[in-house]
Amino acid sequence: MEKILIVDDSSTVRKFLATTLKTKNFRCVEASDGFDALEKLAQNPDVRLIISDLNMPNMDGIEFISAVRKDPQFKDIPIIMLTTDASPENRKLAFETGANLYLVKPSPAHIILFKVQSLLYADK
Numbered sequence: 001m002e003k004i005l006i007v008d009d010s011s012t013v014r015k016f017l018a019t020t021l022k023t024k025n026f027r028c029v030e031a032s033d034g035f036d037a038l039e040k041l042a043q044n045p046d047v048r049l050i051i052s053d054l055n056m057p058n059m060d061g062i063e064f065i066s067a068v069r070k071d072p073q074f075k076d077i078p079i080i081m082l083t084t085d086a087s088p089e090n091r092k093l094a095f096e097t098g099a100n101l102y103l104v105k106p107s108p109a110h111i112i113l114f115k116v117q118s119l120l121y122a123d124k
Contacts, residue, residue, distance in 0.1 A: 001025040002120055003044060007037040007052040007064065008082075013105070017051060017082075020109040021116065034059025038067055041074060049120055051112075052099075054083035054090060062090075062097050069098040078119035082107060 004026050006017045011032075018028040029044050031037035033056040041047055050068065054061040061081055068074045081099040083090070091102045101115055 001027060002048040003027040003029060003046050004116065005029045005031060005037060005041060005044065005047045005050045005052075007031045007034065007050065007056070007061070009033055009053060009056040013053070013082075016109075017112070020112055024113060024117070026116070033057055034061065034064030034067070037064055041068070045073065047074075047077065049116060050077060050079045051082050051116075052079060054081055054085050054094065062093055065094070065097045065099055080112075080115060080119070082112070 004021055006014050006028055008014050009032050014030045018030060021028055029040050029047060031040045035058050052061045052064055065079055078100045079098060080101045080103060081094045082103045082105060084105045086104045094102050100119055103115065
């Protein structure tokens with residue numbers, strides 16, 4: 001089954017997402033910020049989708065997405081921004097930087113699963 005990278009500075013959110021995704025047999029890799037996520041992505045080139053928070057220490061979600069989109073290996077990987085920030089400015093910035101979806105926390109587990117599956121299996 002597909003591997004998903006979860007990027008969030010909250011261990012509680014990472015655990016919730018991993019538990020939710022594992023119900024559909026997704027394998028999960030967790031990272032605590034953008035720097036950690038870039039390292040985990042390099043170690044796991046088979047990651048098929050990324051779920052990233054916006055506000056994180058060291059490297060935020062916008063900086064992380066920008067770095068991912070500059071890497072030819074990962075430039076087309078689907079990215080979901082999952083954040084507490086509902087501001088139109090940050091939503092617009094996330095899409096301009098390369099996010100495929102922007103969800104606001106708290107998002108119900110069934111919605112997250114639906115969006116993940118929609119992005120992963122859109123062509124199938």
